Amino acid sequence: MAQTVGAGSLLIAWQLKDKRVLIVGGGEVASQRIDSLLTTDAKIIVVSPSDGLNPRTKRFMDEYPDRITYHDRPFSGPEELEGMDMVLTALDDVELSRNICNVSRNARIAINAADIPDSCDFYFGSQIRDGPLQIMISTNGNGPRMANLVKKKLQGALSGLEGTTITKVGKLREQLKVRASGVGGDLGKRRMKWMTGVCNAWEMEDLASLDDALIQKLLDEGWENDRVPTFSELGGRPKANLKSAAAASSFTISPAIGFVAGVMCTLLVVLARRK
Amino acid sequence: MAQTVGAGSLLIAWQLKDKRVLIVGGGEVASQRIDSLLTTDAKIIVVSPSDGLNPRTKRFMDEYPDRITYHDRPFSGPEELEGMDMVLTALDDVELSRNICNVSRNARIAINAADIPDSCDFYFGSQIRDGPLQIMISTNGNGPRMANLVKKKLQGALSGLEGTTITKVGKLREQLKVRASGVGGDLGKRRMKWMTGVCNAWEMEDLASLDDALIQKLLDEGWENDRVPTFSELGGRPKANLKSAAAASSFTISPAIGFVAGVMCTLLVVLARRK
Incomplete structure (x- = not known):
């Protein structure tokens, strides 16, 4: 049934649109956290004395002043956490880091404390991104280096078409929802089944060439007749599969x-x- | 700097040891949620009338009675959420699902509502697991089918040695922390640098053959002398790369x-x- 039971994490894609994330610290780990957060739409708040700022942290602040609010001071107390949706500590001071964890936990704010795994609500991992496609590799605390080795292997397996294909399939799905609107129920199931049929029957490079005209044609001749036409039936020209x-x-x-x-x-x- | 900026999710590995997760609903989606949660150590609570139970949900309940608590009833009200650390709805009733989302959000409990992306704190994705290695593929709501296609590609790139290797490297790291204990600071940095050196210099199949004796030898001759000996220097026999x-x-x-x-x-x- 479940492949391996117990001892693992729940890998999830956290939504941070319009959310406020506090980073305490400005060193190398803080710069990695900012990098991860910039892929989202979070508002990033950094609290750190300026002499503790890593060059990369500074570059991010210069490049994304609309995304990052910077307070040049040491962490001043629990009131820093007010209005925050997530807190990340990146400090050498373990005692302070643990204190911030306790305050966060009491306020039910999600917390990650670098290098103190037992105080974390969640861990980070190695990441791959290609447009809407995001891949995370976690070793459940067993070494970030191994996650990077696995990441390189996985990168080698991707063709580079995946991001584009997912965007195009997303557009098809959106247009299908316009034609056959409604949440859940039998219609939702029929939509899901038809989308699965298309994704199974079409090659990735065929899906990647879905433009607005082809999407409408596919919906007209496919969805409306409850079938999945082939790519070439719709006049799509087969491309050489490299x-x-x-x-x-x-x-x-x-x-x-x-x-x-x-x-x-x-x-x-x-x-x-x-x- | 950051590969793609904005519009993405923060992919994280949520920790659920001794946490309570409520699933409202018992159908196919609920069975997928249970499958994901069984890989963690969460206590799972399912609330659903028994006539809404999917065969797979039932099988999970029979097989893991110590992990899953089942209440044969419809969702009765906000008091169901008391003491919960996470709530997942898997309901056809969109109205009820949205209500549960609101109550959860007010109580600052992390929530996922199947099929209502704008009400979710987080999304699920396709997952691969090999012991301590977990990989998640997210399309940021652009179609679960595409995530599965990418998953198959990635599975083909893995040798099957990764889980074992990560476990062995984790043991090496643990033993290193026993020899050179302490959190953070210069020692932490030296440990991380040496571990990175070993993982870079040794092949994956060499790392996979690290047993207790070889770990001690590697620490004696490597860590203590601040160098990274080769696998064959320590008497390791090179294995054929399958x-x-x-x-x-x-x-x-x-x-x-x-x-x-x-x-x-x-x-x-x-x-x-x-x-």
Whole structure:
């Protein structure tokens, strides 16, 4: 049933639009936190004396002044947490970090304290992003370095078309909801089933070429008739699949070379014996 | 700097050890939620009339009675949320679902409402798990089907050694902390740097073969002398890399088949001409 039971985390995509996130500290870890938060729409508040600011933290502040509010001072007390939706500590002072954790927890504000895993509501992990696609790799506290090694492997498996494809499929889904509106129930199930059908039947590069006209055609001829037309039925031109083409050539070239080598060797032997 | 700015989620690994998670509903979505939660150590509470239970939800309840508390009744009111650390609704009744969201938000309890993205504190995504390794794929609400397609690609890139390797590296890190204890500061930085050195210098299959004896040897000869010894220096036997071995054989077999075919065809022609 469940693949591995217990001891793991619940991996989730937290929504931070219009939310306020406090970072206490300004060093290297703080710069990593800012990097993660900039991918969201959170309002970022940094509290740190300016002599504790990492060059990268400073660069982020210069580049995104509308996203980051900076207070040049040490953490002054529990009142700093008022109005915050999330708190991240990135401090060398473990005692202070633990205190901030306790105040956050009492105020039911989600907290992450760098380097004190047992005080954290959540952990960070390595991340990959391509437009709407986000991938997170967590080792559940067993070493960030390993997460990065796995990240490199996963990056190698992606074609670079995934982000575009997901955006296009998202547009198709939106347009379908305009045609067949309503939340949940039987209609929701029929929509989900049809979308799954399209995603299963079409290649990723076909989905990536969905423009407004093709989306309307797919809805007219597909959704309205409760079927999934093929990409070429709708006049889509099949593009060469780079990956399969490469695989096919490596399969055909090497036996061909072997064949020629076999012919030549045998001819050499036969010719040598004839003399 | 940051790869893509704005519009994304903060992907995090939420910690649920000894936390109470309420699921309202018992259908297919509820069964998916239970599946995700079973990978953690959360206490799961399900509220749903028994005629709304999906077969998979029932199987989970039978198999994990110590993890799942079941209340056979419809959601009775805000008092159901008392003492909860997280609430997940999996209901067809959108109105009720929205009400539960509001109560949760007022009580500052993290909430996910299936099929009502604008009411969610967080989204779920496709997940891969191999022991301590967890990977999440989120399309930021642009279609679960696409997340599954990406998931399959990523699964193909993993060798299956990653979970074991991460566990072994985690043990090495633990033992290092026993030798050089203390949180944060210069020692913390030196530990992190040395661990990174080991993970960079050693192959994944070498790290996977770290047992207690080898860990002690690595700490004795490496950490104590502030250097990273090679795997073979410590007497580790290099193992065949399964993936490269497989790749090598596919490269040699097909030219070989070609060669034999070449020899046979040529011989046939030569023999035919001799008659």
